[in-house]
Amino acid sequence: MLSEFDLIKQYFRRARTGHAVLGIGDDCALLAPTPGMQTAISTDLLIEGRHFFAGADPRMLGHKCLAVNLSDLAAMGAKPIGFTLALSLPGADPEWLEAFSNGMFALADEHDCELIGGDTTRGPLAICITVFGEIAPGHALRRDAARAGHDIWISGTLGDARLALAGYWKEVALDADDLALAAPRMHLPTPRVELGRALSVLPLAHAALDISDGLVGDLAHILDASKVGATLDVDALPAGPALAQQSLALRRRFTLAGGDDYELCFTAPAAQREAVIATAAGVGVPVTRVGRIEAEPGLRFVDAAGKPVEMDVQGWDHFSGE
Amino acid sequence: MLSEFDLIKQYFRRARTGHAVLGIGDDCALLAPTPGMQTAISTDLLIEGRHFFAGADPRMLGHKCLAVNLSDLAAMGAKPIGFTLALSLPGADPEWLEAFSNGMFALADEHDCELIGGDTTRGPLAICITVFGEIAPGHALRRDAARAGHDIWISGTLGDARLALAGYWKEVALDADDLALAAPRMHLPTPRVELGRALSVLPLAHAALDISDGLVGDLAHILDASKVGATLDVDALPAGPALAQQSLALRRRFTLAGGDDYELCFTAPAAQREAVIATAAGVGVPVTRVGRIEAEPGLRFVDAAGKPVEMDVQGWDHFSGE
Known part of the structure; x- marks a missing residue:
């Protein structure tokens, strides 16, 4: 039996x-x-x-x-x-x-x-x-491989998973259409397997990780491991289609420190810009250049005009977070 | 921070x-x-x-x-x-x-x-x-490799982990010394890594598994996978030192269907008896021959005199068991 x-x-x-x-x-x-x-x-x-x-x-x-x-x-x-x-x-x-x-x-x-x-x-x-x-040996995209002068790239879009959560929690008033647009990013994330392989095989990218706990918190792992700093253009961050309809403050907050994005954040030499875009297009995944790795430690933010902005954001911590 | x-x-x-x-x-x-x-x-x-x-x-x-x-x-x-x-x-x-x-x-x-x-x-x-x-390829001790005529071997001793549990549950009245003797088998099992490696490297053993849910239930996995049957000598089963002091009925029950034993059960051709004993001695683990694989499906039990005995035992099921 x-x-x-x-x-x-x-x-x-x-x-x-x-x-x-x-x-x-x-x-x-x-x-x-x-x-x-x-x-x-x-x-x-x-x-x-x-x-x-x-x-x-x-x-x-x-x-x-x-x-x-x-x-x-x-x-x-x-x-x-x-x-x-x-x-x-x-x-x-x-x-x-x-x-x-x-x-x-x-x-x-x-x-x-x-x-x-x-x-x-x-x-x-x-x-x-x-x-x-x-x-293959030597091809892994490691967190310690970012170098000053590298571009910082993001695949796809950020923040819609976090926006959906905010909708469920009534933290943000979302109508049914917006929630229906955002929710699949929370429930059905798409792992960027083909993009990661394409970036490692050539190799084009140096450092990479997947954004699961929010861009700022996850990028910090690359900066720490590589002993570098970075400046992010907060207005270049690609917001998901539902989040794109929200206020500037919310867009910045949820793209910088959302959670459950499962997009790739990777660094590549500036000389590879065209190759990165072509490779990503070849696997059907949009990529956006959002900042630059710098020798000076720490993470800085600028707006679309290049003006420094202060952002009070934290990563998502599955242990201490609620 | x-x-x-x-x-x-x-x-x-x-x-x-x-x-x-x-x-x-x-x-x-x-x-x-x-x-x-x-x-x-x-x-x-x-x-x-x-x-x-x-x-x-x-x-x-x-x-x-x-x-x-x-x-x-x-x-x-x-x-x-x-x-x-x-x-x-x-x-x-x-x-x-x-x-x-x-x-x-x-x-x-x-x-x-x-x-x-x-x-x-x-x-x-x-x-x-x-x-x-x-x-190494071809050396893994697989459950489907038992053949009619093989001996069935057990490493170490069985049943003391189950006896300790019975003591904690007040299912069996154990004095403090008996519980102290049995309890380490429940809390600090010794994985038989060296024995398993020695048996596979030569190779000496054919089929093997580790006994985690009780001998009868686990041996059934070998019999099913290998499409064979077996006879076990219930009085040859090596009881742990604490269990050895208990009644015959309890010894049989807990050696046949204890749980948490983490001993190896393996099969080997009869021609390898001396080699199995020598190999096990070489890694400091006693082994006991407890039965025989047979072509006839099903599991049969005999006592020390070779007389068939009926045993009503079940394996430990971590899902349905309590």
Whole structure:
């Protein structure tokens, strides 16, 4: 007789797509690394009520859990290979499990990223994914590789995920249309895997990371690791289409310190401007130049006229933040 | 200013031990696989109140979380390389963090297994470790490799972890000495990494797994995957020193269907008996021959006299079990 435990596993077992030598069902999965390639690894733990609302749509949740991990691979420029899923569930609801696994596998299939192992237990709803990718030695986009004189680039747009959250929280009055425009950025982030790979393969970009906790807080990681500073043009920051309709103050605040953007922030030499734009266009992702790396430590802000502006912003901290 | 979040990370950053090209602090860790070796990967999620008591000693908990993952590598015969740690914590208690990380790192250092990345969040106490090892192609001890005529072997002893739990639950009346004898098997399991490697390198063993949910339930995974059956000699099962002092009925029950044993169960051809014993002695781990793989499906039990006995036992199910 199948236990509830076995039934859950059924939602996650599929025909093999081929990366793993041995997939789900043994003590370990086995991967055969491509000769000469390095393995990129990232892990994220998402907790109900902190990273997503209680009662969140399971299909979108399945997408998002994997997306935030793929976004870490994108930020290194790595090619996705596979992932493990450890799942704590308060109970076994077949409808929930089917929707969750469908959302997760739809995104996994887009990126040819195979579920190779996992663990299931009863407990508060919590999802831990560990993702594996491959990258050629010396090509990883590292946080310590920014140099004075580099341009700072952002993929896509910022702030709509944060605007949606502000709408749910009634922090900002959003009409239904605006919320409908912004909400997918919060629930269904698009990991910039192809862009990250294109930037690392050539290589065009030097430093990169994915913006998950707000641009200012995340850019600080690059500045710290590279021992440099930067100036950002706060009015060049690409606001999402819903946020673009809001006040200047809100646009600045949510593009600088939103959260859940999952766009790439990367640096590249000024001589590569045309190449960066062409490469990004080649993978269908708009990129915007938003500032410059400088030798002087610290982060400074200027407006569209180049005039210094003071901004009081903080990154999003999944531990101390609410 | 360091946030609570940054403070937590400090407990887990250490000087590099050398396996990772890039460790904690970027979007991904980078590993350079040893040319020609496969990567073994396992993940386990431990939840407070289910896998360990609320208020569990943090040093022992740090040990156990990593031990159960290393035990999965041992069961494949893989050499530990590194691990990621995703941690959900209700708050940042420096004493807890120091003890937890010390317990974890003491075991990690024993096995030269490096913490290469992680994630920290606020939430219910939950610990997700994903562990990485290396093994030569074709040497992994897989669940589907048992053949009729193989001996079934068990490392170490079984049942003392379950007896300790029975003591805590007042299911069995244990005096303080017995509980003190049994409890370390529950709180501080020893992953049989060296034995697993020795069995896979030669190779001596064919099928193997680690016994985490009770021998009967776990052996069933080997029988299912290998499409074979088995007979176990219930009186040959090596009971732990505390359990050995209990009644025959309890000894049989807790050796057959305990839980948290983290011993290896493996199969090997009868012609390898001497070699198995010598190899195990070489790494200082006793092994006991407890039965035989047979072509006929199903699991049968005999007593010391070879007489069939009926046993009503079930594996431990972390989802449906309490």
